Amino acid sequence: MTITNAQPEEREPGLLHRSLIERPQKVISGLGIYLTLADGSRILDGCCGAAVSVIGHGNKQVQDAIMQQYASIEYVHTMAYTTSSAEELADALIELSKPFGLTKAYFVCSGSEAVDAAMKLARQYHVENGQPQRKRFVARRQAYHGNTIGAMSVSSNLPRKIPYDGVLTLDNVSFVSPAYAYRGQRDAETEEQYAARLVQELDDEFQQVGPETVIAFVAETVGGATAACITPPKGYFEGVRKVCDRYGILLILDEIMCGSGRTGSYFAFEREGDVRPDLVTLGKGLGGGYAPIAGVLISEKVVHVLKRGSASFVHGHTYQAHPACCAAGLAVQQIIKRDDLVAKCLSRGALLESRLRSVLGNAKYVGEIRGRGLFLGIEFVQDRASKQPFKPAVKFASRMQEAAHSRGLAVYPGSGTVDGVNGDHVILAPPLTITEEEVEEIVRLLKMAYDAVEEALV
Numbered sequence: 432m433t434i435t436n437a438q439p440e441e442r443e444p445g446l447l448h449r450s451l452i453e454r455p456q457k458v459i460s461g462l463g464i465y466l467t468l469a470d471g472s473r474i475l476d477g478c479c480g481a482a483v484s485v486i487g488h489g490n491k492q493v494q495d496a497i498m499q500q501y502a503s504i505e506y507v508h509t510m511a512y513t514t515s516s517a518e519e520l521a522d523a524l525i526e527l528s529k530p531f532g533l534t535k536a537y538f539v540c541s542g543s544e545a546v547d548a549a550m551k552l553a554r555q556y557h558v559e560n561g562q563p564q565r566k567r568f569v570a571r572r573q574a575y576h577g578n579t580i581g582a583m584s585v586s587s588n589l590p591r592k593i594p595y596d597g598v599l600t601l602d603n604v605s606f607v608s609p610a611y612a613y614r615g616q617r618d619a620e621t622e623e624q625y626a627a628r629l630v631q632e633l634d635d636e637f638q639q640v641g642p643e644t645v646i647a648f649v650a651e652t653v654g655g656a657t658a659a660c661i662t663p664p665k666g667y668f669e670g671v672r673k674v675c676d677r678y679g680i681l682l683i684l685d686e687i688m689c690g691s692g693r694t695g696s697y698f699a700f701e702r703e704g705d706v707r708p709d710l711v712t713l714g715k716g717l718g719g720g721y722a723p724i725a726g727v728l729i730s731e732k733v734v735h736v737l738k739r740g741s742a743s744f745v746h747g748h749t750y751q752a753h754p755a756c757c758a759a760g761l762a763v764q765q766i767i768k769r770d771d772l773v774a775k776c777l778s779r780g781a782l783l784e785s786r787l788r789s790v791l792g793n794a795k796y797v798g799e800i801r802g803r804g805l806f807l808g809i810e811f812v813q814d815r816a817s818k819q820p821f822k823p824a825v826k827f828a829s830r831m832q833e834a835a836h837s838r839g840l841a842v843y844p845g846s847g848t849v850d851g852v853n854g855d856h857v858i859l860a861p862p863l864t865i866t867e868e869e870v871e872e873i874v875r876l877l878k879m880a881y882d883a884v885e886e887a888l889v
């Protein structure tokens with residue numbers, strides 16, 4: 432799944448790339464929705480890497496904010512010191528999250544670290560709440576939460592997990608079905624019935640492992656990397672919240688990919704009814720790619736217990752709440768607010784979705800077009816009627832990525848394995864600043880790419 436240089440240089444690179452054989456394309460600059468490659472060609476960034484660059488590339492205001500931070504203080508250790516950037520970023524996020532009971536923010540450098548921190552906060556909450564017997568997590572199949580040991584343990588991205596499974600993963604995690612209507616909802620079932628069945632499955636899992644032993648249920652609100660933008664059925668997260676509450680189990684929502692406005696509300700869970708998560712992780716759209724920053728938003732319920740208990744979070748990284756990263760994050764969040772990008776995301780997302788449906792909706796190998804806001808996935812199947820996926824050797828998603836790239840469009844490919852079924856997909860997640868003309872250009876290029884892939888397979 433690496434877009435490689437057509438003519439690799441002779442010299443062996445010092446940098447360890449994802450592939451030890453092929454080398455990725457070198458990008459020399461970026462502006463707005465476009466990237467410029469070393470050979471001078473332009474790529475329309477239809478996926479922002481992995482749904483990262485929410486305000487697009489090359490934003491001068493963010494660059495200036497970072498430089499200003501460096502001009503005053505580049506680094507302090509959070510054990511003894513803080514900075515205005517970190518405080519103001521936290522306040523900006525808490526202003527958005529307070530109506531949902533989230534009152535503190537904790538910053539780290541990557542999404543995986545944020546998930547690990549949330550898992551540790553959840554464990555510490557129970558220990559200090561007099562329930563140290565809670566030692567288990569329940570997560571979902573078809574989920575991706577990151578690559579560190581904690582985050583990988585609650586993930587089910589099998590290609591990334593298999594070499595380490597059972598050696599570098601926790602054995603106190605069990606899994607339930609994803610909310611994946613395309614493959615999970617039965618023909619005779621309404622959306623609400625499907626949601627109720629999934630909630631019952633979660634309840635059964637809690638019963639099976641002993642609800643008094645469970646720390647938290649971990650889920651992406653809208654499933655991303657291994658699932659391609661699967662949105663939950665109506666009532667699902669409200670039901671999940673009720674079951675968690677029944678047993679005193681915390682709810683961790685991972686919004687690293689789907690949060691920060693990407694789905695047309697700042698938090699994806701805002702569209703799920705009355706759902707108040709205990710911990711929420713944010714990442715990609717937090718720094719918009721301008722700096723490595725991710726975070727955890729923590730509910731007052733958790734904060735209260737820790738305050739009353741040890742009065743500290745037993746955790747820490749040297750670079751947590753790094754001043755330059757927080758300055759970048761703050762500037763990105765200010766731009767999202769100033770330019771009303773969350774509302775814009777909703778309208779541009781609706782346009783992109785409807786244009787994709789009209790151009791690709793009936794295509795031979797398109798199984799489903801789904802998602803929310805500017806977070807849209809297309810799942811490809813060999814047979815639309817039976818939903819039979821392509822054999823992995825066909826590498827349909829990689830073919831799509833390559834065909835799109837060679838026509839000047841970046842898309843994010845993937846294949847998820849759920850209950851033994853391997854499905855190819857691509858994700859579209861352009862900047863929230865995208866114009867209507869750029870939406871049309873994505874659709875035009877993607878259709879050309881798809882047609883080429885379809886033709887090559889006939």
Ligand code: PLP
Nearest residue numbers: 541542543575576577655687688
């Ligand atoms: N959680 C979700 C939902 C993600 O999509 C990702 C990355 O794709 C992560 C966590 C891990 O984030 P990072 O790659 O920044 O460690």
